[in-house]
Amino acid sequence: MQRSLSRVxxxxxxxxTSAGLASAAVNFLAAVEVAExxxxxxxxxxxxxxxCLIVFAGANFAELNGLFPSAAAIRVWIRRGVxxxxxxxxxxxxxxxVVFVIAADAFVxxxxxxxxxxxxxxxxxxxxxxxxxAWSNSRGIKVAGSVQDANAFVLLGTLTLFSAIVxxxxxxxxxxxxxxxxxxxxxxxxxxxxxxxxxxxVTPLAEEFQDFRAIPKGMFMALGLIAIAxxxxxxxxTVAYPHSAALRHSLIPQLLVGMRALGPVGxxxxxxxxxxxxxxxxxGGLLSASRFLYALARERILPTxxxxxxxxxxxxxxxxxxxxxxxxxxxxxxxxxxxLFLINAGAGVESLMYALSSILVISLxxxxxxxxxxxxxxxxPVVPAIMSLLFLGLGVEALLxxxxxxxxxxxxxxxxxxxxxxxxxxxxxxPRLKARSRRGTSMTTPS
Amino acid sequence: xxxxxxxxxxxxxxxxxxxxxAMNRDWTRRIQLEPDDTHRTHxxxxxxxxxxxxxxxxxxxxxxIQAPEAILTAVFSxxxxxxxxxxAGDLLVKGHQDxxxxxxxxxxxIWGE
Numbered sequence: 001m002q003r004s005l006s007r008v009x010x011x012x013x014x015x016x017t018s019a020g021l022a023s024a025a026v027n028f029l030a031a032v033e034v035a036e037x038x039x040x041x042x043x044x045x046x047x048x049x050x051x052c053l054i055v056f057a058g059a060n061f062a063e064l065n066g067l068f069p070s071a072a073a074i075r076v077w078i079r080r081g082v083x084x085x086x087x088x089x090x091x092x093x094x095x096x097x098v099v100f101v102i103a104a105d106a107f108v109x110x111x112x113x114x115x116x117x118x119x120x121x122x123x124x125x126x127x128x129x130x131x132x133x134a135w136s137n138s139r140g141i142k143v144a145g146s147v148q149d150a151n152a153f154v155l156l157g158t159l160t161l162f163s164a165i166v167x168x169x170x171x172x173x174x175x176x177x178x179x180x181x182x183x184x185x186x187x188x189x190x191x192x193x194x195x196x197x198x199x200x201x202v203t204p205l206a207e208e209f210q211d212f213r214a215i216p217k218g219m220f221m222a223l224g225l226i227a228i229a230x231x232x233x234x235x236x237x238t239v240a241y242p243h244s245a246a247l248r249h250s251l252i253p254q255l256l257v258g259m260r261a262l263g264p265v266g267x268x269x270x271x272x273x274x275x276x277x278x279x280x281x282x283x284g285g286l287l288s289a290s291r292f293l294y295a296l297a298r299e300r301i302l303p304t305x306x307x308x309x310x311x312x313x314x315x316x317x318x319x320x321x322x323x324x325x326x327x328x329x330x331x332x333x334x335x336x337x338x339x340l341f342l343i344n345a346g347a348g349v350e351s352l353m354y355a356l357s358s359i360l361v362i363s364l365x366x367x368x369x370x371x372x373x374x375x376x377x378x379x380x381p382v383v384p385a386i387m388s389l390l391f392l393g394l395g396v397e398a399l400l401x402x403x404x405x406x407x408x409x410x411x412x413x414x415x416x417x418x419x420x421x422x423x424x425x426x427x428x429x430x431p432r433l434k435a436r437s438r439r440g441t442s443m444t445t446p447s
Numbered sequence: 448x449x450x451x452x453x454x455x456x457x458x459x460x461x462x463x464x465x466x467x468x469a470m471n472r473d474w475t476r477r478i479q480l481e482p483d484d485t486h487r488t489h490x491x492x493x494x495x496x497x498x499x500x501x502x503x504x505x506x507x508x509x510x511x512i513q514a515p516e517a518i519l520t521a522v523f524s525x526x527x528x529x530x531x532x533x534x535a536g537d538l539l540v541k542g543h544q545d546x547x548x549x550x551x552x553x554x555x556x557i558w559g560e
Contacts, residue, residue: 068536071544076536207540207547291548298530298551313470313552 014218020152039182050192069206351395510542
């Protein structure tokens with residue numbers, strides 16, 4: 001469809017949406033974990049390598065998005081490229097990544113504010129701020145696109161500027177090894193994937209862009225900006241605090257960099273940036289995920305309870321369910337302190353999704369060779385095949401990375417449990433839901 | 448049933464429903480339907496709470512909907528929810544997501560779950 005529309009989004013929004021969705025507050029803690037596995041100052045290298053690999057995943061998403069430019073995105077691509085059941089299972093698991101990120105950001109936000117305002121407990125901030133965003137969403141209040149645009153650029157700009165100041169002021173820059181990733185380099189890269197989680201969530205906006213090239217361009221530019229900002233942040237952090245053991249117990253690394261860069265002004269600026277970043281994550285995550293649940297309920301994959309609308313035409317039940325699950329997970333993480341579990345699980349699930357995106361490119365080239373593709377991945381089929389194996393390895397590695405002293409891979413255990421539960425639901429519950437609501441029409445859509 | 452007949456049925460349901468008229472009062476949109484098999488373009492226009500339909504293209508559309516004509520007919524006659532072909536990749540839309548959601552909500556309110 002090439003006719004011009006009355007309202008379309010610009011390239012700037014593609015860049016800011018992609019960068020903004022990937023730039024969660026929990027990325028600060030992920031950078032610390034990457035530094036731990038990379039052996040300190042070479043953490044930036046692990047992040048940049050992860051970013052370079054994700055460019056290939058970005059190319060996969062660009063081809064799939066050009067093929068089926070739909071807000072249903074992965075639901076459509078997997079359905080057409082594999083089958084309906086795998087599509088449903090993947091969609092549910094993918095949706096959970098959004099909940100992971102919301103819960104993790106709530107954890108970071110709580111700790112940031114409890115440091116900034118020690119008289120108020122962190123749990124209070126978590127509950128109040130999540131409830132506030134859920135309430136405003138249910139009232140149909142939306143954060144303007146320009147605010148979201150500005151927030152993404154302010155965060156990345158702040159990280160770049162503050163990190164540069166910290167590095168400039170460091171007297172012993174020459175004494176560190178910046179290119180030595182050490183024995184745990186594969187784990188470091190696997191966890192570095194988490195820094196970029198969500199960059200591809202701009203693809204559901206495909207319907208709002210007139211120029212199909214805006215989304216691939218936006219994703220690639222965003223990946224570059226994220227790699228620069230968080231690469232510099234991890235470098236500044238590890239130079240300013242060379243002993244990773246000291247950082248390991250810090251839940252506010254961004255405030256440390258802010259303080260080191262500009263003193264109290266930097267500390268409070270970083271506090272505000274953390275707040276706006278987390279609130280943007282809550283808002284964007286709850287808004288898009290609740291609409292996704294609504295669509296699944298309309299398709300009879302979930303009970304119709306999830307498609308109920310309030311008088312402002314907001315899918316209130318879906319929103320409420322997501323907010324409650326996110327809050328519950330955030331509280332459990334806060335009480336147990338096991339935030340690494342969310343980072344490892346998020347990085348693992350996302351890497352597996354990148355592996356699947358390569359498989360989908362190959363599968364759809366064979367299944368629908370005649371369909372118009374505005375964007376083609378480079379090196380088909382060799383490069384997508386190699387990338388699918390590489391991301392599969394990185395995903396398994398991230399899920400197997402221990403999250404506590406016991407060394408038990410809780411992220412993998414949780415992922416397998418979730419996968420079994422989702423497969424059971426799709427196998428047994430969905431056919432019953434569909435049968436119950438069938439209207440007796442002969443019109444069906446292809447699986 | 449032809450696509451035009453389905454659209455006229457949809458328009459009639461919208462305009463007879465007081466709640467929908469109130470809901471659409473501030474929703475002025477021009478929607479172009481493009482069957483990708485027959486290429487017989489149709490349109491819907493919503494203005495001041497009243498919806499109208501017709502054959503042929505519309506000037507400066509806010510939304511473009513592309514699907515096989517049988518699917519468009521099924522969707523606008525209430526035989527199928529828009530979400531089913533949409534999530535299968537058989538129905539593609541260009542436009543603002545709020546407008547796409549609004550169209551789905553209209554079909555939900557007319558024909559139920």
